[in-house]
Amino acid sequence: MRAELQPKGLEVVTVALDLGGAEAAGPWIDLAKPEHPALIDQAHVLDELLGVVNVPTGVWIDEHGVIVRPPEPAFPGYVAIAGFGLPEGSPPRVVEMLREAAKMKVEPERYAEAVRDWAEHGSASRFAISPEEVVVRSRPRSRDVSRAAASFALGQHLHRAGHADDAVGWFREAHRLQPDNWTYKRQAWELVDPVLQGPSDQYEGDWLSDVRAIGAENYYPQPEL
Amino acid sequence: MVLERRRLTSEELERRTGWKLEPQGACKGDRCVPLPVGEDGMLDLHVLSERLGMELVHDADHHLWALGPESGAHALASADFPPITLPDRHGNPFSLDSLRGSKVLLVAWASW
Numbered sequence: 001m002r003a004e005l006q007p008k009g010l011e012v013v014t015v016a017l018d019l020g021g022a023e024a025a026g027p028w029i030d031l032a033k034p035e036h037p038a039l040i041d042q043a044h045v046l047d048e049l050l051g052v053v054n055v056p057t058g059v060w061i062d063e064h065g066v067i068v069r070p071p072e073p074a075f076p077g078y079v080a081i082a083g084f085g086l087p088e089g090s091p092p093r094v095v096e097m098l099r100e101a102a103k104m105k106v107e108p109e110r111y112a113e114a115v116r117d118w119a120e121h122g123s124a125s126r127f128a129i130s131p132e133e134v135v136v137r138s139r140p141r142s143r144d145v146s147r148a149a150a151s152f153a154l155g156q157h158l159h160r161a162g163h164a165d166d167a168v169g170w171f172r173e174a175h176r177l178q179p180d181n182w183t184y185k186r187q188a189w190e191l192v193d194p195v196l197q198g199p200s201d202q203y204e205g206d207w208l209s210d211v212r213a214i215g216a217e218n219y220y221p222q223p224e225l
Numbered sequence: 226m227v228l229e230r231r232r233l234t235s236e237e238l239e240r241r242t243g244w245k246l247e248p249q250g251a252c253k254g255d256r257c258v259p260l261p262v263g264e265d266g267m268l269d270l271h272v273l274s275e276r277l278g279m280e281l282v283h284d285a286d287h288h289l290w291a292l293g294p295e296s297g298a299h300a301l302a303s304a305d306f307p308p309i310t311l312p313d314r315h316g317n318p319f320s321l322d323s324l325r326g327s328k329v330l331l332v333a334w335a336s337w
Contacts, residue, residue, distance in 0.1 A: 010328040013321065015311060017335045022314055024336045029314045037319050039311040041333070048293075049307050051300025052333050059306075061329040065322065067304045074332055115330055122328070131304030138301035146293030147280035150226075154284055154291040157227040166286065173282075183335070190337035197337070 001076050001112060002036050009063070010119040012036040012076075017044050017055060019156055019187055043156060046071075047183050048149050051139035054182040054220070058111070060118060060128065068118070068128040070138040073220040075108035076115055093196055097208055103216035107225075114225050127225060137224070148178035159191065168202045175205065182219075185210065226292045231283075232267040242292075243307065244277065251277065254303060 002012040013036060016025035021042040029038045046052045050059060050071050058074025061067055086095060118125040129137070139145075155170035171188035178184060185205060189197035197207035211219055226241045235246035244251040246268075250259040258276050262268060270290055274281035280293040295302070310320040321329070 005330075010330060011324055013324070013329055013331045015331060015333045017333055018337070020336070022312075022316065026314045028336050037313065037324075039313055039319055041311050045309060045311070046333050049300075049309065055333050055335045057333040059331040059333075061306045061321075061324075061331060063326050063328060065306045065325055067301065067306050070301055071333075074330075076330065076332065119328060134304040135299055135301050138299045141294065141296050141298060141300050143278070143280055143296045146278065146296035147282060148293070150280050150282045150291040150293035153227050153293075154282060154289060157289065157291070158284070158287060161287075163287065166284075170282075170284070186335070186337050194337070 001115065005116065005119040008119040009122075010115075013039065015039045015041050015046060017041050017046060017052070017183055017187070019044070019159060019191070042160075044152065044183060044187070047181070048153070051141065052183060053139065053178075053180060060115075062123065062128070066131060067134050068123070069223075070134050072137075072223040073106065074223075075106045075111050091196075093198060093208065097196070100208065100211050100216040104219050105217050105222060106220055107222075110225055111223065144177045145181075148174045148181065148184065151177065152184050155188070164191070172203060175203070180214075228270065228290045228292070229288060231270045231290055232263070233270065233273075234267060235262070238268055238273070242277075242279075242294075 014034065018025040018040060019042060022040055025040050052071045054073065056074050057071045058076065059067060059071050060069035086098065114127040118127050122128070151170045152174035155167040155174065158170065159167040171184070174184045175188070186197060186207065189203060189206060192200045192202050199206045238251065239245045244253045246260070246262070247257065250257045260268065260276055261272060270281055270292060273279060274292060278296040280296065282291050306321065308322055310318050312318055
């Protein structure tokens with residue numbers, strides 16, 4: 001998509017939200033051999049500044065630095081969460097997780113067409129919304145959400161400083177205060193169980209249980225395209 | 226924003242939150258909020274938290290404080306993309322502002 005749309009004045013920027021920094025995200029970036037800016041957000045700055053709560057998330061920014069679509073689930077031309085086969089003998093929990101992932105509602109072709117329309121027509125695209133609408137469509141920020149961000153920031157700080165055990169309480173507090181923030185949850189679960197993000201002594205939730213609790217079809221809210 | 230003390234300078238406030246200290250108080254865009262400043266020019270985190278709606282949490286064991294973002298409205302106070310500089314895979318800083326003049330599709334992902 002980037003090769004197709006760059007001649008029309010659109011640049012793609014990817015940002016990895018990874019507490020593990022280059023050590024965690026770097027191998028994936030190397031594998032992709034990106035020609036676009038591929039950045040790493042070790043402190044989850046995008047969560048706090050823009051209201052990102054899950055990945056993948058897309059944000060559209062016009063030539064003047066104005067957001068024309070706020071953070072929303074974004075699948076620009078691919079689906080990486082389902083549709084591939086599993087080798088025989090895969091752990092049952094992995095099979096269960098992929099069954100749930102297959103129920104998630106994503107429309108990569110529709111999203112990609114919207115991006116193409118914007119690249120072609122710019123501000124005249126029906127998918128580019130007004131600044132007022134951008135603000136209204138961005139996520140509400142209650143006091144609990146603000147406190148969750150502060151708690152998550154403390155947890156990250158402590159984890160990076162080598163106090164992983166002390167970080168857990170702050171991550172748990174962030175999860176309690178903003179239960180629909182999947183970046184907070186998945187980042188913390190991953191530190192305990194990198195592959196399955198399964199049940200642990202540290203956290204009350206886990207990926208499979210929490211996805212089932214909300215219904216996999218609600219995991220990615222449908223963008224208003 | 227994590228801090229190792231319960232006060233911060235006006236420069237820190239502006240750099241880390243976008244709120245600029247003016248004679249009438251802390252200002253961001255069209256909004257200004259009266260804000261007392263200590264005799265030493267420092268700002269108290271508790272006052273900031275109360276006046277700007279930024280939740281404050283404290284870790285007594287590690288002597289750390291953290292301020293959350295402003296609450297009460299939406300994650301985006303305006304459609305202007307905030308100044309964000311992030312490193313690439315090799316640690317080289319990249320400013321998103323450097324892409325002014327292009328449309329940008331920013332995609333957040335993660336390895337986890």
